[in-house]
Amino acid sequence: MAKQYETVIGLEVHVELAxxxxxxxxxxxxxxxxxxxxxxxxxxxxxGSLPVLNKQVVEYAIAVGLATNCTITQYCKFDRKNYFYPDxxxxxQISQLYLPICRNGGVEIDTPAGKKIIGIHEIHMExxxxxxVHDEWEDCSLVxxxxxxxxxxxxxxxxxxxxxxxxxxxxxxxxLIIQYLGASDCKLNEGSMRADVNLSVREVGATEFGTRTEMxxxxxxxxxxxxxxxxxxxxxxxxxxxxxxxxxxxxxxxxKEYSYAMRSKEDAQDYRYFPDPDLVPIVISDEWIxxxxxxxxxxxxxxxxxxKKEFDIPDYxxxxxxxxxxxxxxxxxxxxxxxxxxxxSNWLMVETLRLVKENDMEVEDIDFSxxxxxxxxELAESGAINSSVAKEVFEKIFKEDIxxxxxxxxxxxxxxxxxxxxxxxxEKVIADNPQSVEDYHNGxxxxxxxxxxxxxxxxxxxxxxxxxxxILKELL
Amino acid sequence: MANIISDETMEYVGILAKLELSEEEKKQAESDMxxxxxxxxxxxxxxxxxxxxxxxxxxxxxxxxxxxxxNGDDRENILKNAPGVKEGAFKVPKTVE
Ligand SMILES: [Zn+2]
Numbered sequence: 001m002a003k004q005y006e007t008v009i010g011l012e013v014h015v016e017l018a019x020x021x022x023x024x025x026x027x028x029x030x031x032x033x034x035x036x037x038x039x040x041x042x043x044x045x046x047x048g049s050l051p052v053l054n055k056q057v058v059e060y061a062i063a064v065g066l067a068t069n070c071t072i073t074q075y076c077k078f079d080r081k082n083y084f085y086p087d088x089x090x091x092x093q094i095s096q097l098y099l100p101i102c103r104n105g106g107v108e109i110d111t112p113a114g115k116k117i118i119g120i121h122e123i124h125m126e127x128x129x130x131x132x133v134h135d136e137w138e139d140c141s142l143v144x145x146x147x148x149x150x151x152x153x154x155x156x157x158x159x160x161x162x163x164x165x166x167x168x169x170x171x172x173x174x175x176l177i178i179q180y181l182g183a184s185d186c187k188l189n190e191g192s193m194r195a196d197v198n199l200s201v202r203e204v205g206a207t208e209f210g211t212r213t214e215m216x217x218x219x220x221x222x223x224x225x226x227x228x229x230x231x232x233x234x235x236x237x238x239x240x241x242x243x244x245x246x247x248x249x250x251x252x253x254x255x256k257e258y259s260y261a262m263r264s265k266e267d268a269q270d271y272r273y274f275p276d277p278d279l280v281p282i283v284i285s286d287e288w289i290x291x292x293x294x295x296x297x298x299x300x301x302x303x304x305x306x307x308k309k310e311f312d313i314p315d316y317x318x319x320x321x322x323x324x325x326x327x328x329x330x331x332x333x334x335x336x337x338x339x340x341x342x343x344x345s346n347w348l349m350v351e352t353l354r355l356v357k358e359n360d361m362e363v364e365d366i367d368f369s370x371x372x373x374x375x376x377x378e379l380a381e382s383g384a385i386n387s388s389v390a391k392e393v394f395e396k397i398f399k400e401d402i403x404x405x406x407x408x409x410x411x412x413x414x415x416x417x418x419x420x421x422x423x424x425x426x427e428k429v430i431a432d433n434p435q436s437v438e439d440y441h442n443g444x445x446x447x448x449x450x451x452x453x454x455x456x457x458x459x460x461x462x463x464x465x466x467x468x469x470x471i472l473k474e475l476l
Numbered sequence: 477m478a479n480i481i482s483d484e485t486m487e488y489v490g491i492l493a494k495l496e497l498s499e500e501e502k503k504q505a506e507s508d509m510x511x512x513x514x515x516x517x518x519x520x521x522x523x524x525x526x527x528x529x530x531x532x533x534x535x536x537x538x539x540x541x542x543x544x545x546x547n548g549d550d551r552e553n554i555l556k557n558a559p560g561v562k563e564g565a566f567k568v569p570k571t572v573e
Contacts, residue, residue, distance in 0.1 A: 019543050020543050020544065020545055021541075021543050021544065021545050021546075025547065026541065026544065026545055026546030026547045027545070027547045028545045028547070034551075034564055035551075035563065035564040035565045036551045036554060036555065036564055036565060036566070037549040037551050037564075038547075038549075039550070039551065039554050040547045040550060040554070041554075044554055044557070046557060052539060052540070052541045053539065053540050053541065054540070054541050054542075054543050055540035055541065055542060055543065056542075056543035058540070075531075077531045077532070082492075084494055085571070086566075086568045086571050099531075132571060133565070134570065134571075135562065135567075138562070138567075139570050140560075140562075140567050140568065140569060140570050141567075141568050141569065141570050141571045142562055142563065142565035142566065142567055142568075143565055143566040143567075143568055144564075144565050145554075145566070270492060272492065275531055275532070277532070277533075279539075280532050280534060280536045280537050280538070280539050281531045281532055281537045282537060282538060283537045283538055
């Protein structure tokens with residue numbers, strides 16, 4: 001009988017914190033500026049420059065630690081991790097090895113077999129590196145240090161996951177917690193959340209772990225799932241052939257659906273960590289922790305309960321809306337303006353999510369204002385525009401965040417509610433289509449649909465369908 | 477000297493520190509490092525049971541900055557330190573991952 005294998009997975013998740021400035025200097029963390037426009041002597045590692053810790057980084061790290069049930073290390077400090085690479089101008093990365101800020105936590109995930117706790121070994125604070133771009137023309141590399149010094153937390157899980165589904169559930173949970181805390185936007189595609197997967201396989205029933213590999217370059221949930229399947233298959237094949245799995249770092253190529261061993265930097269594992277003498281220790285008092293605990297915003301579970309009680313929407317809607325901080329914020333802000341929770345929910349759950357999917361976006365990329373959605377709902381509910389016009393206007397809001405009042409006015413999309421004008425048009429439609437009128441009188445209910453269509457066409461789609469129906473029946 | 481640094485160790489440390497030393501410099505460094513380790517051995521003779529490890533020489537902690545942007549665009553000055561410049565970036569020899 002073929003051997004049965006179990007996959008053992010641990011994750012190292014890097015999250016860029018949502019601070020305005022870098023971890024050790026007053027440079028902006030804004031994404032996408034021209035190369036090196038957000039740099040100073042500190043984040044380019046100039047000799048003699050001195051790092052000073054951004055307090056907000058510590059506060060975010062503590063908040064994430066508390067929300068993931070960790071113990072906060074009340075006396076912690078920074079260490080230097082030494083390695084040479086052009087994206088790291090100091091030749092060391094400031095990180096935490098000996099006394100990471102959070103330890104021994106965990107989050108609960110749902111699996112087909114029930115609830116399961118994924119342990120968190122530690123969370124530490126560190127700085128991000130710069131960005132290297134290869135220049136084909138001159139066959140050289142170009143370094144942009146805008147990202148150098150952007151604050152990161154690295155969340156190191158225990159090797160508690162056994163499948164790609166569990167990994168995705170864990171990442172989803174972390175992402176939701178961190179987004180709700182406002183500590184990061186956690187966009188995988190922009191790199192503000194990055195996951196390295198440590199994976200090994202062993203025979204079912206074995207107590208020892210197999211040799212693990214680490215996989216990098218995973219920038220979507222789909223890529224993570226595919227990489228896990230691919231690496232599991234690769235390792236099992238090696239074992240079946242009687243070969244050894246080599247402990248190494250591999251880079252996942254999502255197009256080729258295969259991972260490649262990364263050229264090992266010479267003796268890269270010897271980082272010679274030591275305490276950073278430029279940074280003084282951090283002492284975190286009980287009061288400080290309590291203050292952060294009290295200021296913790298409402299997390300998903302509480303929000304879900306509140307939605308079910310406070311708003312007249314189905315439980316299913318509440319589940320979907322609270323599954324993303326962006327959706328939940330939009331829902332609440334829009335409902336606050338128009339007081340029609342079910343209508344708001346419908347626009348978000350149906351049209352918004354449809355457009356997100358069609359445009360191959362993430363929910364985090366939604367970027368229209370609650371004011372404009374609220375105005376659109378008013379327009380549709382008052383009958384000022386009909387439902388097909390409303391959908392059309394919504395697409396403009398979704399894409400360009402236009403003001404629907406202005407847009408409808410400018411494009412002349414208002415429904416014609418003027419009964420006199422409508423009546424005249426319908427009279428003409430009836431006169432022009434005697435066959436349909438006869439069909440209708442002969443009991444073909446469907447014929448009225450054709451007449452409604454003709455009327456809408458004559459009114460350029462701007463008639464109020466309810467009114468058209470009413471007048472048609474009356475005249476017939 | 478109680479601690480002898482082997483040629484292999486010297487080679488390894490040189491690679492880690494990205495240093496290319498002449499034979500003469502290597503011999504000198506081996507003897508310097510041996511004496512440093514001797515000194516560490518001496519320190520290890522002390523009984524430090526119950527003594528908190530020291531994390532920093534200054535009795536200072538919690539030195540923070542507020543999260544406020546104070547640096548503007550100073551690219552021109554920063555790039556003066558670059559070995560080469562292209563398109564606003566530091567130009568360095570080709571690095572392949
Ligand atoms: Zn800076």
